[in-house]
Amino acid sequence: MNSWLKTSRLCRYYRRGPQEIRAVDNVDLTVRRGEFLGVVGSSGSGKSTLLNLLAGLDTPTSGSIDFNNVTLGSLSRRELSSYRMRSVGMVFQSFNLLHYKTALENVELALYFSGTSKAVRRERAESSLETLGLSDRLDHRPSDLSGGEQQRVAIARALVKEPEILFADEPTGNLDHDNALQIAELLAKLNREGLTILLVTHNLDLAGSYCSRIITMNYGKIIDDSSGTRGV
Ligand SMILES: Nc1ncnc2c1ncn2[C@@H]1O[C@H](COP(=O)(O)OP(=O)(O)O)[C@@H](O)[C@H]1O
Numbered sequence: 001m002n003s004w005l006k007t008s009r010l011c012r013y014y015r016r017g018p019q020e021i022r023a024v025d026n027v028d029l030t031v032r033r034g035e036f037l038g039v040v041g042s043s044g045s046g047k048s049t050l051l052n053l054l055a056g057l058d059t060p061t062s063g064s065i066d067f068n069n070v071t072l073g074s075l076s077r078r079e080l081s082s083y084r085m086r087s088v089g090m091v092f093q094s095f096n097l098l099h100y101k102t103a104l105e106n107v108e109l110a111l112y113f114s115g116t117s118k119a120v121r122r123e124r125a126e127s128s129l130e131t132l133g134l135s136d137r138l139d140h141r142p143s144d145l146s147g148g149e150q151q152r153v154a155i156a157r158a159l160v161k162e163p164e165i166l167f168a169d170e171p172t173g174n175l176d177h178d179n180a181l182q183i184a185e186l187l188a189k190l191n192r193e194g195l196t197i198l199l200v201t202h203n204l205d206l207a208g209s210y211c212s213r214i215i216t217m218n219y220g221k222i223i224d225d226s227s228g229t230r231g232v
């Protein structure tokens with residue numbers, strides 16, 4: 001069974017005064033290697049919380065996440081940090097680029113703690129930006145780039161680490177229609193080349209056109225999973 005990322009009764013609760021918010025509530029999810037999984041659902045339904053848990057950025061209240069048959073909760077801090085650094089790429093709605101750095105420097109920084117030499121970091125960053133069609137933007141700062149270009153730099157920064165899975169949280173949320181389509185096309189291409197992608201999006205058309213499977217969240221639970229009907 002090709003299921004290398006799997007949650008079991010995954011919960012993440014927040015306490016707000018006397019109130020308990022079940023942001024992720026008893027989620028059993030299996031992500032298959034090579035799929036392009038869309039995560040949809042209304043605002044506040046727990047999509048970002050689920051993504052952050054899977055990416056090792058947040059810790060569950062209860063339940064577990066297994067990656068390659070290893071439970072993330074059993075990893076040491078160093079091992080968990082290595083999971084975040086090496087196995088996972090993240091892209092956000094707000095591109096989170098450093099504004100005083102160039103595109104090339106932003107991408108290079110992702111490799112800063114990887115133990116590679118400066119020359120190799122530069123080479124890989126250039127090649128990653130080139131793949132995303134940004135060869136002529138290496139020395140531009142984010143403020144001199146369009147929104148679509150900034151998001152492509154952010155994707156280059158995620159991909160330069162050669163992650164096994166890419167988590168994208170509303171990556172097209174700040175983009176106009178054409179740029180959103182361009183980013184979606186790009187993700188689809190990366191997926192065809194073998195990258196596993198989890199895409200959180202508000203845009204049902206986008207998810208329907210590009211994702212191989214769609215799960216719908218509501219109040220922290222998965223209320224629909226298209227894998228039965230669409231297949232992968
Ligand atoms: N750090 C936090 N502290 C308290 N409540 C939070 C926190 N982060 C998220 N929540 C709550 O958890 C629920 C799910 O949030 P989120 O995962 O961001 O939803 P989505 O990404 O689907 O919009 C919401 O009710 C939100 O208010």
Ligand SMILES: [Mg+2]
Nearest residue numbers: 047048049169
């Ligand atoms: Mg969110």
